[in-house]
Amino acid sequence: MxxxxxxxxxxxxxxxxxxxxxxxxxxxxxxxLTLVGAIAFFAGYFLQDxxxxxxxxxxxxxxxxxxxxxxxPFFNRNPVKWLPVGGAAPxxxxxxxxxxxx
Amino acid sequence: MYxxxxxLQNTFGFFTTVAFAVAAIIAASDLLAPRTPSVGVLxxxxxxxxRGRPHYYSSKKEEYAIIKFSxxxxxxxxxxxxxxxxxxxxxxxxxxxxxxxxxxNATNQAVIWDSIITSPSADHLANLGPVAMKKLRxxxxxxxxxxxxxxxxxxxxxxxxxxTHPTGKLAEQDNVVLRLHYNVQPWVGLLxxxxxxxxxxxxxxxxxxxxxxxxxxxxxxxxxxxxxGASS
Numbered sequence: 372m373x374x375x376x377x378x379x380x381x382x383x384x385x386x387x388x389x390x391x392x393x394x395x396x397x398x399x400x401x402x403x404l405t406l407v408g409a410i411a412f413f414a415g416y417f418l419q420d421x422x423x424x425x426x427x428x429x430x431x432x433x434x435x436x437x438x439x440x441x442x443x444p445f446f447n448r449n450p451v452k453w454l455p456v457g458g459a460a461p462x463x464x465x466x467x468x469x470x471x472x473x
Numbered sequence: 474m475y476x477x478x479x480x481l482q483n484t485f486g487f488f489t490t491v492a493f494a495v496a497a498i499i500a501a502s503d504l505l506a507p508r509t510p511s512v513g514v515l516x517x518x519x520x521x522x523x524r525g526r527p528h529y530y531s532s533k534k535e536e537y538a539i540i541k542f543s544x545x546x547x548x549x550x551x552x553x554x555x556x557x558x559x560x561x562x563x564x565x566x567x568x569x570x571x572x573x574x575x576x577x578n579a580t581n582q583a584v585i586w587d588s589i590i591t592s593p594s595a596d597h598l599a600n601l602g603p604v605a606m607k608k609l610r611x612x613x614x615x616x617x618x619x620x621x622x623x624x625x626x627x628x629x630x631x632x633x634x635x636x637t638h639p640t641g642k643l644a645e646q647d648n649v650v651l652r653l654h655y656n657v658q659p660w661v662g663l664l665x666x667x668x669x670x671x672x673x674x675x676x677x678x679x680x681x682x683x684x685x686x687x688x689x690x691x692x693x694x695x696x697x698x699x700x701x702g703a704s705s
Contacts, residue, residue: 386477393474400484408491412498419554420617421499421594421660428495432488440480 392446400439407431499555500662506553507674508657510623513545515563515653515683518629522644522691525635535641538688540565540585540632542651546681548590549623555659557595559623562587565636567649583636585651593619594660644691651683 388396407428415424474480519541524534542563551559563586569577591599593613601609613619637643655678656666668677 384477386480387475396474396480397483400480400487404484404487404491408495412495415499415554416502418617421554422617424495424499424554428492432491435488436481436484439484440477442477 386440386442388442388446389449389451391449392442396439396446400435403435403438404432407435496661500659503553503555503659503662504673504675507550507676508668509550509676510548510655510668510678511546512653512678512680513547515542515544515546515651515681517542517651517683517686520686520689522688524691527637533641535637536643536691537635537637538565538643539635540651541629542586542627542632542683543629544625544627544653546625546653547623548625548655549620551655551657552592552618552620552623554594554618555662556592556618557658557660558592558598559590559655559657560587561590561625561653561655564652564654565649566652567646570646581638582652583634585632585634585636586630587633588625590622592622593617644688647687648685649688650685653678653681 411424411428411431414427415421474483517540521539522536523539525537527533527535544563546561548559548561562584564582564584566580566582569579569581589599591609593616596606596610596613599606599609613622654667656664658664665675667681668675671677
């Protein structure tokens with residue numbers, strides 16, 4: 372019982388996502404942070420307000436953190452399909468380390 | 474990017490890159506803002522030389538010059554969104570008595586007055602009491618830049634610092650001039666000192682020298698005392 376709960380807590384903390392999700396989150400972080408930087412600079416420059424630029428940059432970055440860090444369901448849409456455990460018997464002529472596999 | 478911790482690290486890592494790049498662009502954007510500071514008036518109004526001691530227990534007597542001056546200058550173009558504060562100071566300069574090869578400075582230069590002008594974005598950093606701070610903040614309420622901050626108008630300003638020379642001799646020195654200097658301290662970027670050479674949109678500070686003047690002789694207090702003693 373306790374082990375189950377611990378397993379769940381660990382999964383939640385680790386927050387693993389699938390390979391497609393990893394590709395997506397990388398693209399998302401790069402594009403979104405660049406955009407936040409650009410918006411912060413131009414808003415600050417045209418309104419001539421450095422505090423606005425700083426706060427826009429920080430708030431935007433915080434939003435990107437919220438978007439990227441937790442294992443949202445849309446990062447887990449393509450789970451890896453593993454072969455079944457202990458399924459079919461190994462083929463008869465399988466060679467491992469120059470030895471015939473029984 | 475497979476786990477939360479890795480995503481946290483990667484996102485933060487790229488955030489630092491973006492922050493650095495934006496800061497560099499902000500610093501570079503200063504070059505697009507023209508700087509055309511100008512000086513209307515810089516002149517002495519009252520010059521005195523007195524004898525005094527460097528500190529209370531000193532037995533050494535030195536000559537101190539007290540130079541009152543008037544200044545009219547418009548430095549408002551130095552205030553942009555990236556300006557944190559402006560440091561303005563006035564120096565008195567005079568050539569060395571020994572000239573070249575005497576082991577003395579070729580030119581003597583001493584600050585007689587200075588002032589820090591904060592931009593509204595840096596008002597909270599000003600070293601002021603609560604009342605003056607409130608007044609300063611109210612003067613630029615709702616404004617991110619206040620061009621009025623750069624307009625200086627001083628009439629018969631008392632110097633902050635009385636100046637002397639290492640030799641302790643200063644009276645009757647001629648060829649003394651006052652010079653106005655400034656330096657712009659940005660939020661991000663390089664500190665820029667007075668513009669001695671024109672640099673694209675940044676013009677030099679013209680007319681920032683006063684006319685040459687002569688420091689007067691020391692006020693003769695002792696003679697007056699003697700006279701007063703003789704007459705009584």
